Amino acid sequence: MTTTATPDAPPKVALRHRLAERGVDTLLLLALPASVFMAVLFFYPAAYGVYLSFHPLPGGGGFFGNYQAFFTQPYMRDSILNTFRIALPAALINVVFAVPVSLVMRRRIHGQKALNTLLVVPITLGTVLVAQGLLIYLGPRGWLNRTLTALGIISNPIQLVHNNLGVVIALIVTGFPFAFMLTASYLSGINPNLEAAAGTLGASSWRRFTNVTFPLLAPGLAITFCLTFVLAFSVFPSAQLLGNASGGAHVLAIAAANAAFQDYNYPMASTISVITAVIELIVVALVLGLRSRLYSGSTSNAGKA
């Protein structure tokens, strides 16, 4: 280390210079407060949660006791399936509708800001308010059932709240604007000349979409799906308020909250949180894995864009 340094120069300085050459100097200390904060309040609790999940309460079994308990209790096991039953349709509907809507909206740029402003309203109002409004609006005597009855579409009010359907609707109200805005921003990053070029070569609008726009949009769409799905998968307040009247919709987040705040079984609550996170990670990994395959395959069809 000191081979190049002159004998009277202390090695300390040499090290400092060497570090500074690689971008490490005292200025990096500016990042310290936020890093320490995240370490203490995000990574440590996360690690603590994992640790806790392997240490059941007395009488809860051994190292894997909580996990065994989770997967042997039918109620708990079913909550995974039920969460998928809510999150998957919600996320798919949000993303599938976000694509045509953002494609249509792209052509009319002058109304874009007003539209985005309107779309941000349900997101800003948040899940609790949307759930409260939906309880009134979708209830058996609410405006929707009333309108459908008046139009003669239905004869008896349909049950839209206090079941999984209500939760899915709530997830669409707050999730669709989110999915649309992400998709629209990804779409705006695609050079429209590419599509125009395909058009001059005689590609129909459908072919332009399938062979040019969609492959370029796919990576963004995969991320949009992941974020929407993960949000829907950990649905909490709307599931509690709009789900089954007896104890909310049967989803993982509610199972975790109940374990923590009703049974005071924090190790079990952490176990359910860990299981939720692992399932989310698996889905995200699957989608992103699929994305890389989908993307490279389609690009070769479209030629070097």
Add this chain to the structure above:
Amino acid sequence: MAGILTDVPQSAKTSREKVTIRSVGGWLIWALVVFFFINVFAVIAAVLVQSFGSTWFDSWFPTGWTTRYYGYAWNNFQLPNILLVTLEVALTVTVVALLIGAPTAYVLARRDFPGKRILNLCFLLPIMVPTITYGIPLATLLYQVHLGGTVGGVILANLVPTVPFVILVLTPFIEQIDPNIETAARSCGAKTHQVLLQILAPLIVPGLLASALLVLVQTVGLFEMSYLVSGPGSQTLVVALYYAVFASGIRPAQAISAMAVMYMLTTLILLVVALRFVSPTQMVAQVPDPQRK
């Protein structure tokens, strides 16, 4: 380009057919969007109408109108205290998140150092992972150190998703400021703290303002963290609203709606102010742009 397009060997008839098909599809999409908005605004209107109704049972509209449930809600839900807590939490979170987020954003925007990618990922993770997933272990810990149920605990919990958010919003903003300005200040003999406080700080004021407003709107609306950590006396408005809806039947439905309207007004006023300085797309958590990689 129009010239090129007319040269494409296609009869006028087929292209006109395509236009109609496309426009029919376009109108269908528009109808869907309008349908979506009608429903969203009916949801909001339902809350509004109920809050002003004296009795609303089996009819299109309430049989009479009154404002007395606002007074009822104000007194019965301890709204003055709840509003105070909400304000305290939202403002403290905003200030602290900016104070510790902005310096980090500067480092991430200007410096290239070993481990930078990992650090970036560490700040991205809390935004990607839903709050409830890590919120329960975090709440457990906060209760163990006796911060659970206090306003301080609620503030700390709300900072976890907001600090990374500030970093994410500010980093690209600082990146676009010409680094030569800082170099020039340095060559004129400015010390590091002078460069940061007298040169850079004034330049990033718009970015700071934008992220402050985004954090403010987010914190008022963020439910999960406050719900998991708050106790009696440290509830924010959205948590109090949740408990009111959850225990509906105890108090008149109109009072719950009146509280919901007050919450709605708070967030919408903040939203209107925020939208003067930020674009609506920024309200949605920013994600890494695939085109930028």
